[in-house]
Every structure is written in structure tokens, then in C-alpha cells.
Amino acid sequence: MRRSAEAIPAMSGTLGRGRTAALLTHSVITQAVTFVLRPTMSYRAIELDVPAAGLGALAAAFALAPLFLALPAGQLTDRVGERRVMTGGAALLTGSCLAFLLAGDTVGGLVAAAMLLGTGHLGCVVGQQALVANTAVRGAHDTAFGHYTFAASLGQSAGPVLITVLGGRRDIPDTGRIFAWTCAVSAVLIVLSLALTSTGRAPAEGRREGPRTRTLLRLPGLPHALLTSCVVLSAVDITLAYLPALGAERGLSSGTVGVLLTLRGLASMGSRFFLGRLSGALGRRRLLVVSTVAAALALGLAPLSSPVWLLGALLVVAGFGLGVGQPLTMSWLAESAPPGLRGRAMSLRLLGNRTGQIVLPSAAGLLAAGLGAGGVLYATALGLGWAGLAARRLPVDAPRPPDR
Missing domain, CATH: 1.20.1250.20 (MFS general substrate transporter like domains)
Structure with missing residues (x-):
């Protein structure tokens, strides 16, 4: 075929x-x-x-x-x-x-x-x-x-x-x-x-003698790919949890907050639908770095924005950037992992994501007690910016897996 x-x-x-x-x-x-x-x-x-x-x-x-x-x-x-x-x-x-x-x-x-x-x-x-x-x-x-x-x-x-x-x-x-x-x-x-x-x-024969999970752990750039995936997904969860709190602090209605969250979600879907074209135009590593840093800047400015339309525009930028991290890291792992280990590669990414989803929102909750919802978004923006800059250490192209 x-x-x-x-x-x-x-x-x-x-x-x-x-x-x-x-x-x-x-x-x-x-x-x-x-x-x-x-x-x-x-x-x-x-x-x-x-x-x-x-x-x-x-x-x-x-x-x-x-x-x-x-x-x-x-x-x-x-x-x-x-x-x-x-x-x-x-x-x-x-x-x-x-x-x-x-x-x-x-x-x-x-x-x-x-x-x-x-x-x-x-x-x-x-x-x-x-x-x-x-x-x-x-x-x-x-x-x-x-x-x-x-x-x-x-x-x-x-x-x-x-x-x-x-x-x-x-x-x-x-x-x-x-x-x-x-x-x-x-x-x-x-x-x-x-x-x-x-x-x-x-x-x-490949299942009996082939490479094991440790082969994946030795892939160049793997820690940075897992880190970016983990932080991006946790940032999405934190935004979903604390944007309503920020809206309450700012006196926004629940309907307005719902529209803002919808805009963020639609922007993420848009970046994912056109991901192949975006990656082809900018290159995978550059796209990952630019999108993550742009999302960080937008989230960092969100608590400072006064008009609702500006907050909406920032969330569109954040949503577009946050939509890129997950599929790009999946793609990088898929092309890096040897045949017969791709299920483990995907599960390793999921393990990192779930760990981040437990640890990072818990830390955000501690921050919220002292700094409020705006402080949580600032901290999330800093984490995203750090992860985006760390993604610069990914190889330009995923390493080719060894022939089986």
C-alpha cells in the first residue's frame, strides 16, 4: 500500500x-x-x-x-x-x-x-x-x-x-x-x-533481544523534550484552574471567563491543525521555542491587562503557543525512538506529564495562598519561559533510530 x-x-x-x-x-x-x-x-x-x-x-x-x-x-x-x-x-x-x-x-x-x-x-x-x-x-x-x-x-x-x-x-x-x-x-x-x-x-526476535527503556533515556535531548511537554501541559491545567479565580478578582462574570477559556481552547486547536505547515516553515525546534516563549509572555502579561479584549487577545496567543508543545514533543519522540520502543516512548512522556500535573498544580496552590491568582500565572509564565529556553538544546532534527 x-x-x-x-x-x-x-x-x-x-x-x-x-x-x-x-x-x-x-x-x-x-x-x-x-x-x-x-x-x-x-x-x-x-x-x-x-x-x-x-x-x-x-x-x-x-x-x-x-x-x-x-x-x-x-x-x-x-x-x-x-x-x-x-x-x-x-x-x-x-x-x-x-x-x-x-x-x-x-x-x-x-x-x-x-x-x-x-x-x-x-x-x-x-x-x-x-x-x-x-x-x-x-x-x-x-x-x-x-x-x-x-x-x-x-x-x-x-x-x-x-x-x-x-x-x-x-x-x-x-x-x-x-x-x-x-x-x-x-x-x-x-x-x-x-x-x-x-x-x-x-x-x-526484536522483542527478545531489542533495546530496552534505557535506550530511550540515552536519546540526545530527551530530558528537554520531556521537560517542555510536562511544563506546557501543567500550564494548561493551571490556566484552566486559575483563570476563573483571576476573573473573580477582576469582577468578570462567569460567562466572560467561559468565553475567554473557549478562545484559548480554539487557539490551541488551530495551532495543532496547522502544525505540519508551521513546522515546515519554521523548523521543529524553532517553532517549539518560539511558541513556548510566546505563551509565557502572554500569560505573564495577562494579570496586568485591563480591558477584557486585551486579556482575550493574550489568551489567544497563549492558547496558540500551548497547543504546539504536546504534538511536537510526541513527534520528536516518535522519530527518535527505535521501532519496537515507540509505545514505551509515548508512555514515558505520559509518565512525565502526569508527574508534572500532580507536582506543579500543587505548588501553584501554595503560591495562590500568598500571591493570588495573578501570582500563580506569573510563576507559570516563568516556568514556561524556562522550559522554552531549555528546548533550544533539543537537536535540530530528531536522531534517527538504529535499524532493526
Whole structure:
């Protein structure tokens, strides 16, 4: 089958157009279901009168599974193929929906369901990213991962909308109805997983004697790629958490803050959709440095901006820059990792991201106690600027993996 490096078919030379569409749909549904269930489990906990500290523990339950299982999931993907891992992840995601529906009337049931959700999400995402890495031709990874992360962003944006559609417009949505609907939606993921074809499985002799994870750790520039990915993703989370607080300090309505967050999200989606062209015009390393530093400057100026239109413009710049870091580091890792280790490469990045998502927002919370939301954004901007400058030490091109 002839390979192509054009736009959305950057993966279709190996997968075929139909399976490429199935993979991107798989990504949209995975993120949509996850971003429906995570807020909904918090609403159910509120219904059960769980205190605020308990909500934090519930969120941590989702993150714990990826923190401990990311590397084993990547190794499993390299060993048995992406489709089996994605199918298992989809089954666990569906199981978490059932657990929320049937056992979500107790705190213990919510915690168990949240851990299932985190594990299922991990399996789906590691399989998806490994499939993109293994099917895109060299030179087309930026486009392929740009469109993959665009699809993921689309699913994440759809999540809050689905809560309103499925749960009604009450202060506390109909959580039982949402859990029931997500069971049906997530089951579609299993069908989509079975429609895909694994391509990243290494030959048997390569799996026995091939390079291990330590090979990845010796890749030139790996620490800087992981650092940039971690800081960029944490900056997105911190912005989502503290922009409403900044808006409250400034007397902005929740509707205005919602529009500002939407602008940031749309800007990130735009940069991801056109990532291949941007990377081709500027070069991968220069694009990563410029976009990250630009996002840092915009976030640093956001607390100082007085007119709402200026704050909106700064958030568009920040969103555009923050949308670049994740797909570019995925692309760099995909082209650097040897065949048979790309699942582990993607899981290593996820491990770094999850660690950053736990550590950095916690540090931001300590800063907020003394400096307010504006101080948190200043500190986040400094961290982003540091990560952007550190990205200058990445190789201009990803090192070619050794032949197997």
C-alpha cells in the first residue's frame, strides 16, 4: 500500500483512510467520555456530601493509575500491538462507566470507578499515540500528531457541552443519566478498536533481544523534550484552574471567563491543525521555542491587562503557543525512538506529564495562598519561559533510530 504524507492522510498510507478516521474518532470519543465523567464524578461526590478534600482525593485516584502503569502499558503495547491495548483500554473505560452507574452511590465506589477510568484512558491514549507514531512516515509526524491532538482537543471541548445536553441545566446535573449514556457511548470505542490494525508490534526476535527503556533515556535531548511537554501541559491545567479565580478578582462574570477559556481552547486547536505547515516553515525546534516563549509572555502579561479584549487577545496567543508543545514533543519522540520502543516512548512522556500535573498544580496552590491568582500565572509564565529556553538544546532534527 502506498504511503502518503498529506494532511490528515499522514497516517493513511499504512492504516488506510477509513482506519485513520476510526483512529481519530477513537481519540475524540476517549477524551469526550473522560471529560464528561471527571466533572460528573465530582458532581456525584457533592451529592454525597463529600468534603472538598475528598474531591481532591477523587481526582488523584484518576491520576494514580497512569502514574504507576504508564511504562508497563507502553511495554505491553510494543509487545502485543496497539489494537489489543486500545481494546483493553476501551473495555476498562466502559467498565468504569458501569461502575459509576452501579456503585457510584458510595465514596468507595466512586474512587474505584475513578481508578478504572484512569486506567482505561491510559490504555486508549498509549495505544493511539503508538499507532500514530508507527504509521506516520518519517517527515509527516508533525502533521499526524497535530491532527491527532486536534481530535483530542475536540473531544475535550465536547465534554462540558455533553454534560449540559445529558444532565440538564440544573446546578447539579442528573448524574445517573450521564453515567448511563456514557456506558453506551464508550462501548463504541471497543468496536472502533477492533476495526483498527496493529502495526507497531516488533518481530519476536526484536522483542527478545531489542533495546530496552534505557535506550530511550540515552536519546540526545530527551530530558528537554520531556521537560517542555510536562511544563506546557501543567500550564494548561493551571490556566484552566486559575483563570476563573483571576476573573473573580477582576469582577468578570462567569460567562466572560467561559468565553475567554473557549478562545484559548480554539487557539490551541488551530495551532495543532496547522502544525505540519508551521513546522515546515519554521523548523521543529524553532517553532517549539518560539511558541513556548510566546505563551509565557502572554500569560505573564495577562494579570496586568485591563480591558477584557486585551486579556482575550493574550489568551489567544497563549492558547496558540500551548497547543504546539504536546504534538511536537510526541513527534520528536516518535522519530527518535527505535521501532519496537515507540509505545514505551509515548508512555514515558505520559509518565512525565502526569508527574508534572500532580507536582506543579500543587505548588501553584501554595503560591495562590500568598500571591493570588495573578501570582500563580506569573510563576507559570516563568516556568514556561524556562522550559522554552531549555528546548533550544533539543537537536535540530530528531536522531534517527538504529535499524532493526
